[in-house]
Amino acid sequence: MNGYAGSIVRVDLTAGKTSTISTSDYEQWIGGHGMGSAIFFDLVRDKTIDGFDPGNVVTIMTSPLSGTLVPAASGRTEVQGIGVQSYPIGWFTRSNFGGRFAAMLKYAGWDGIVIEGKADRPVWVDIRNGRVSIRDCKDLSLWGTDTRTCQERIWGYVAGKREISDWWDADGRGARTTQRPAVLTIGPAGENLSRIACLVHDAGHGSGQGGFGAVWGSKKLKAISVIGTGGITVHDPKALVQTRLWQIRTYGSDFQDRKVGQFGTVFYSPPQPVTLWGDPPGRARPYEGVRPSGCVGCHAGCRGRYESGIANEAVCMTTLFYGGARTLDIQRKASELLNRYGLNAFEMSRGVDYLRDLSKQGLIGPGKRIDFPLDFAGFGSLEFVEQLVKMISYRNDGLGHEHKGGDDLAEGFVRAAKKWGRLEEDLKTGVLDFPHWGLPNHYEPRTELEWGYGSILGDRDINEHDFNVFFWEGLISSFLGRKPDRTVEETVRIIADKLVPYQGDTRMLDFSNENMYSVPMAKLVAWHRYYTRFWKQSALFCDWRWPDFVNPSGPGQVGSTGESEPRFLNAVTGKGLTFLDGIMLGRKIWNLDHAIWTLQGRHRDMVHFAEYIYCVPFSGAAFVPGKKDGKWDYVDASRRRIDKGEFERFKTRFYELESWDPATGYPTRSGLASLKLGYVADELEKRGKLGKDAVAKNPERSLHE
Amino acid sequence: MAKKTTEDLLSRKRLSRRSFLKLSGTAALGIAAGSIFPGGVWLDHAVAAIPVSLGYLLVDTKKCQGCLSCMLACSLVHEGVEDLSLSRIQVVQDSLQKWPEDLSVEQCRQCVDPACVRSCPTGALRSDPRFGNVRAVDAGKCVGCKKCLSACPFPPGRTVWNPAARRAAKCDLCAGAPHHWDKAGGGPGGKQACVEVCPVKAIKFTAEIPVQEGDTGYKVNLRGPEWRRLGYPTK
Numbered sequence: 001m002n003g004y005a006g007s008i009v010r011v012d013l014t015a016g017k018t019s020t021i022s023t024s025d026y027e028q029w030i031g032g033h034g035m036g037s038a039i040f041f042d043l044v045r046d047k048t049i050d051g052f053d054p055g056n057v058v059t060i061m062t063s064p065l066s067g068t069l070v071p072a073a074s075g076r077t078e079v080q081g082i083g084v085q086s087y088p089i090g091w092f093t094r095s096n097f098g099g100r101f102a103a104m105l106k107y108a109g110w111d112g113i114v115i116e117g118k119a120d121r122p123v124w125v126d127i128r129n130g131r132v133s134i135r136d137c138k139d140l141s142l143w144g145t146d147t148r149t150c151q152e153r154i155w156g157y158v159a160g161k162r163e164i165s166d167w168w169d170a171d172g173r174g175a176r177t178t179q180r181p182a183v184l185t186i187g188p189a190g191e192n193l194s195r196i197a198c199l200v201h202d203a204g205h206g207s208g209q210g211g212f213g214a215v216w217g218s219k220k221l222k223a224i225s226v227i228g229t230g231g232i233t234v235h236d237p238k239a240l241v242q243t244r245l246w247q248i249r250t251y252g253s254d255f256q257d258r259k260v261g262q263f264g265t266v267f268y269s270p271p272q273p274v275t276l277w278g279d280p281p282g283r284a285r286p287y288e289g290v291r292p293s294g295c296v297g298c299h300a301g302c303r304g305r306y307e308s309g310i311a312n313e314a315v316c317m318t319t320l321f322y323g324g325a326r327t328l329d330i331q332r333k334a335s336e337l338l339n340r341y342g343l344n345a346f347e348m349s350r351g352v353d354y355l356r357d358l359s360k361q362g363l364i365g366p367g368k369r370i371d372f373p374l375d376f377a378g379f380g381s382l383e384f385v386e387q388l389v390k391m392i393s394y395r396n397d398g399l400g401h402e403h404k405g406g407d408d409l410a411e412g413f414v415r416a417a418k419k420w421g422r423l424e425e426d427l428k429t430g431v432l433d434f435p436h437w438g439l440p441n442h443y444e445p446r447t448e449l450e451w452g453y454g455s456i457l458g459d460r461d462i463n464e465h466d467f468n469v470f471f472w473e474g475l476i477s478s479f480l481g482r483k484p485d486r487t488v489e490e491t492v493r494i495i496a497d498k499l500v501p502y503q504g505d506t507r508m509l510d511f512s513n514e515n516m517y518s519v520p521m522a523k524l525v526a527w528h529r530y531y532t533r534f535w536k537q538s539a540l541f542c543d544w545r546w547p548d549f550v551n552p553s554g555p556g557q558v559g560s561t562g563e564s565e566p567r568f569l570n571a572v573t574g575k576g577l578t579f580l581d582g583i584m585l586g587r588k589i590w591n592l593d594h595a596i597w598t599l600q601g602r603h604r605d606m607v608h609f610a611e612y613i614y615c616v617p618f619s620g621a622a623f624v625p626g627k628k629d630g631k632w633d634y635v636d637a638s639r640r641r642i643d644k645g646e647f648e649r650f651k652t653r654f655y656e657l658e659s660w661d662p663a664t665g666y667p668t669r670s671g672l673a674s675l676k677l678g679y680v681a682d683e684l685e686k687r688g689k690l691g692k693d694a695v696a697k698n699p700e701r702s703l704h705e
Numbered sequence: 706m707a708k709k710t711t712e713d714l715l716s717r718k719r720l721s722r723r724s725f726l727k728l729s730g731t732a733a734l735g736i737a738a739g740s741i742f743p744g745g746v747w748l749d750h751a752v753a754a755i756p757v758s759l760g761y762l763l764v765d766t767k768k769c770q771g772c773l774s775c776m777l778a779c780s781l782v783h784e785g786v787e788d789l790s791l792s793r794i795q796v797v798q799d800s801l802q803k804w805p806e807d808l809s810v811e812q813c814r815q816c817v818d819p820a821c822v823r824s825c826p827t828g829a830l831r832s833d834p835r836f837g838n839v840r841a842v843d844a845g846k847c848v849g850c851k852k853c854l855s856a857c858p859f860p861p862g863r864t865v866w867n868p869a870a871r872r873a874a875k876c877d878l879c880a881g882a883p884h885h886w887d888k889a890g891g892g893p894g895g896k897q898a899c900v901e902v903c904p905v906k907a908i909k910f911t912a913e914i915p916v917q918e919g920d921t922g923y924k925v926n927l928r929g930p931e932w933r934r935l936g937y938p939t940k
Contacts, residue, residue: 068787069777069902099800103773107789148801165797165809166860175868178795178811178861202800231788237781241886244778245901252904255931271770271905272935289804289938292905294772299904301770309803 001027002235003064003572005109008039009132011125013219014054014117018132023111030569030577031063031111033094033537034589036080039114040092041592041680044082047092047599051084051211052193052218054118060105060184060224061112063540067103067232067296069244070568071252072267072545075295077102077184077201078537081115082600083210083460084195085347087414087438089606091459092596094537095198095212097184098295099205099313101226102540104182108228119220122191126158127226128171142222143191146340147200151183154225175229185223186213187342189393193217194410196347196392200339204303204313205295208344209439209460211412235574243567248299251551251560264472265302265465267548267559273304274544275319277331286310286328295542302544311335317345322352326380334385341393346461350433350440351413352388357431358422370420372405373397414438430612436461443471445613447622447637449511453525456609457654459597464532466547467495467524470511474623474634485552488625489632495549498562499527500580512626512635517643517650522657527583533593534586535565588675591658595667595680598689604651604665614644661691668693755822758815759837760878760893761911762794762900765927767805767938768907771798775810775899775908782882782891782898783874784867793876794899794908795861810907810924812899813863813876815840817917821864821875824856830864830873836880837893847872878910 001024008021021039029035036059043057050056058081065073075098083093105113108129122137137143140153156162158170158181167176182201189197190213197213198206216222234240253270264274271292275285286306293313294301303313311319314335321338325331338345358364359376366375373391378384387398395410397403408416414434417423426432433441436455442463445452448471454462473491477484486494496506507520508527515521535541548559562579570576594602617639626635652662659671668691672681684690776792784791798808819840822830829846830853832838842853842864849871853864864873879891879898889895893912900908907927915922928939 067777069774069781074777100773103789107787152801164799167854167862175790176866177790178797179789180799204800229788229790231780231784231786231791233786234781237785237884238886241778241781241884241898241902245886248904255935270935285936289767291767291804291808291937292770293800294770294904296773297777298770298772299774301772301904305771305800305802305804305807307804309801309807312800312807 002233002574003068005106005111005230005232007110008035008112008114009110009127010114010116011132011134012117013115013119013123013134013221016119016134018134021114029589030534030538030585031065032061032076032078032540033080033533034585035059035112035538036061036078036094037589037592037596040080041596041683043114043116047596048601049082051082051090051215053082054219055116056082056215058115058212058215058219059112060115062102062106063538064573065540065569067106068234068572069240069297070572071244071247071297071299072295072542073540073568074103074297075099076540076542077105077207078540079199079207079210079212081210081212081215083212084214085209085211085344085412085439086460087412089601090211091437092593092600093210093459095207095209096537096540097199097201097205097207098542099182099201100179100296101182101184101201101205103296104179104226104228106228106232107230108226109230110226113224115216115219115221118218122220122222124154124221124223124225126154127224127228128158129175129228129230131171137222144188147185147187147342148203148340150185150187150223151202154183154223155180158225158227170227170229177227177229179227181225181227183223183225185342186216186221187340187393189342189410190214190217191222192393192395192410194343194392194395195412195415196344196351196410197342198344200342202313203305204311204315204318204339206318206339206345208346209463211344213342234572236571240568240571243564243571247560247564247568251548251553251564252299253553265468265544266551267300267545268551268553269300269302269545271299271301274302274315275304276316277319277328277335286332298542298545300545311339314339317349321345321349322385324356324380325385330380330382330385333382334389337385337389341389343389343392346440346442347412351409354413354417354426354432373399373403374405412438413440424611427610428612428615430610430616432610435610435613443468444618444620444622445609446618446640446642447471447511447624449516449521449624450524450528452609452613452642453521453650453654454528456607457525457651458529459593462532463543464528464536465543466528466532466549469495469550470509470625471622474625475621478623478634478636486550486557487632488634490557491550492625492632494556494558497558498547498549499524500562500583502527509625510627511624511637512628513637513640515626517646517653519653519657522650522654525654526587526657529590530583530586532586533589534582538585538589539565539569539582541565588677591667591672591675592677592680594658594660595672595677595684598666598684599687602665604655604662607651607665608644609642609647613642614647615641617641664691666691755819755832756834756838757817757914758832758839758878758893759912760839761815761913761915761923762812762876762878762897763909763911763915763923763925763927764810764812765907766808766810766924767926768905768928768932769796769808769810770905770907771796771800771808772904774902774904778898778902779876782879782884782886785884791865791867791874793863793865793874797861811859811861811863812908812923813840814859814915814917814923815876815878817914820856820858821853824852826850826852830875833877833880836877836891839877839880839892840875841877841881842873842875844870844872844874849873
């Protein structure tokens with residue numbers, strides 16, 4: 001099986017035993033998310049259990065591309081399971097992270113890890129090639145450590161020494177390596193079951209969403225360490241090298257030739273840390289030695305490692321956090337705190353904004369209506385953010401004393417607001433900027449429609465930047481007055497051509513008011529789900545470099561998406577998949593996920609944004625592509641809100657497109673059968689959650705409308 | 706030639722090391738080794754001197770982004786698999802450390818006086834005249850004694866061990882890479898996978914013999930104005 005290790009390890013923490021699943025049993029799903037959803041569906045009988053239930057299964061999956069030369073597709077690991085962060089239901093959810101873990105797991109001989117049950121005392125999993133051991137945390141005093149200390153102790157233990165600069169025996173049988181074990185760990189926040197706790201790998205790679213830190217904490221699982229010395233066979237090594245070199249030469253940035261790409265998150269970005277420290281964000285760069293830091297196989301690292309060693313590998317929201325810090329140094333240390341204690345940066349950032357708002361209203365603080373151990377007069381100092389992070393991580397006042405304030409926030413800011421009796425009011429005004437499933441706002445649902453719709457129709461803030469190009473180009477051309485690289489019509493046509501099987505339908509990219517609830521918009525959202533579920537979350541092409549839709553270096557500025565993804569996948573696996581095959585498999589995976597959410601209790605009546613999305617016009621700047629009087633332009637979408645009634649109609653259109661029963665949102669037998677998911681229909685029927693076929697359109701027809 | 710004259714020529718840069726060695730031939734290398742390279746080995750006249758390699762890799766360990774693409778490319782073109790332990794170039798890193806101590810790139814030096822070659826009892830590890838005298842393992846002759854693994858004085862030892870094939874392997878500047886992607890192939894006259902693939906151009910091929918003593922000949926500064934433009938230090 002080219003690209004695969006061949007086995008998945010099952011770790012039963014209750015029994016303290018491990019066993020093996022043959023990867024070939026799930027090979028049809030290719031890897032990553034598809035495999036994770038399929039394994040979860042098979043192993044978890046009762047899908048209504050809470051994320052803290054020992055019956056929750058967490059999958060940690062690689063793809064056949066992990067650990068290979070495929071650019072920006074070799075480093076990601078996909079984590080799935082029932083989450084505990086979303087509200088009111090902890091949806092079956094996903095989060096992924098970069099670095100070295102997926103590659104190392106493959107080299108150790110494993111395509112993935114399945115975690116089940118709950119240990120009777122804190123443990124960590126020690127994987128050395130084929131040998132998998134469940135070890136007591138006590139021996140290394142791991143429980144209670146931050147993510148840095150934990151990893152350093154594990155490295156020292158596994159390698160037999162702290163300094164690793166020479167070949168060492170990785171598995172006691174002479175298997176040589178010079179590499180450190182790749183470790184995925186929780187910090188104190190996860191140990192204390194904070195719903196906003198994450199998993200951390202190396203200095204700053206985080207599996208941020210879903211509260212998997214707390215899920216691991218509830219299983220008494222501290223860390224998983226893996227060292228591997230084996231290899232992954234590749235179907236066509238020459239083709240892989242040639243394709244890699246061609247891809248970078250044709251579509252990458254060549255900083256040596258002054259063809260410097262765009263700072264940020266596209267394929268042609270140069271290797272540059274995407275750090276947003278400073279006020280305004282991104283303005284301040286630390287003046288010290290630094291190298292770019294890239295995940296395994298990446299052609300353009302998006303992180304950095306610094307002379308001061310502070311906040312190595314921290315990026316994006318982790319660096320946007322605590323924007324009101326008094327100095328750059330304090331803000332960087334705040335980033336470091338999030339990564340060491342293991343807290344989700346998005347939730348913390350929006351949450352801190354919320355707390356500041358409440359403080360300005362005089363509602364929160366020591367002795368105030370919401371008694372809070374932190375005085376906001378100290379906001380901006382290092383002491384303030386340290387105490388805040390510790391409050392949440394230890395569920396106390398952040399200084400070692402009991403206080404329910406920490407306990408409240410450890411539940412996430414939406415549950416905290418509910419506890420304080422403020423949820424309804426603050427979600428109506430938008431002061432609590434958490435628009436979908438109790439999760440923080442990322443790209444604005446009122447303007448960047450595919451983001452908001454995809455999030456509310458799914459399980460989480462999608463965090464999929466595929467169509468961001470419109471958001472940024474719109475701002476640059478309209479608001480900042482700079483000429484974009486191409487006209488909006490050109491951008492629309494280039495992208496529309498790639499949206500197979502709906503290629504050419506430019507109406508899908510019309511974000512104007514007149515089109516925002518239409519069938520073509522529903523098609524865009526659907527296509528987005530399919531592409532990301534397969535190509536990005538199963539094959540594991542990284543969200544920050546793929547898709548390559550528009551590319552200034554490409555012929556006619558056309559990027560390589562549609563051609564390159566299958567080329568690379570096939571060079572590694574030899575499977576001969578087309579781009580469309582991947583899209584169709586993505587549709588299957590998306591529908592499997594939706595079936596799981598339905599079994600968890602989803603009904604169309606609960607699929608709604610927070611009230612402010614409907615009541616309050618968006619107050620920021622936003623320019624979206626739209627067709628006005630037959631002409632494409634960036635139209636002003638600031639001041640926009642979602643109309644609740646129109647959104648209900650949009651849901652119906654989306655459900656019909658997906659062959660879900662519009663009355664309930666439940667999947668139908670005919671829809672699932674067309675995807676060869678008849679067994680899933682059986683499960684839904686048994687639980688009384690199968691939608692009625694009669695009202696659903698012919699699934700084949702709806703796909704090709 | 707008297708030692709003093711050799712040194713004099715070199716110090717006044719009238720004659721590069723390269724040219725001198727070419728002119729004087731392999732026997733003269735044995736005599737001159739001690740004088741050109743302080744602290745180097747004085748070879749016995751009776752011992753056949755090893756011809757110098759016509760190619761070397763230089764690395765910039767402050768520039769490297771730690772993506773391991775060089776290692777992935779190396780094992781792929783040599784072995785047809787992605788396997789860090791079979792890569793002839795090793796990047797060793799600690800993400801929690803401070804730059805620049807957080808990472809080191811350890812490439813084969815194609816030493817003028819290769820300890821690995823001298824350690825091989827069967828002549829499997831030798832300088833290959835077909836490919837510019839690269840120090841490479843003839844797989845057919847290697848008996849898997851592992852002497853070369855510990856002979857390399859630079860940790861991590863630059864010879865790699867293939868446990869499945871039970872033999873050693875070494876950087877050959879891609880001369881003998883069976884999965885080489887380019888028609889021109891590898892070796893000092895061709896292309897090296899690590900050099901071509903490195904996303905930040907932190908590995909460079911050179912035909913000039915680097916200073917053999919210490920690291921300064923092999924760990925160099927490859928960061929120019931383009932690197933500074935990206936916001937990185939060039940020192």
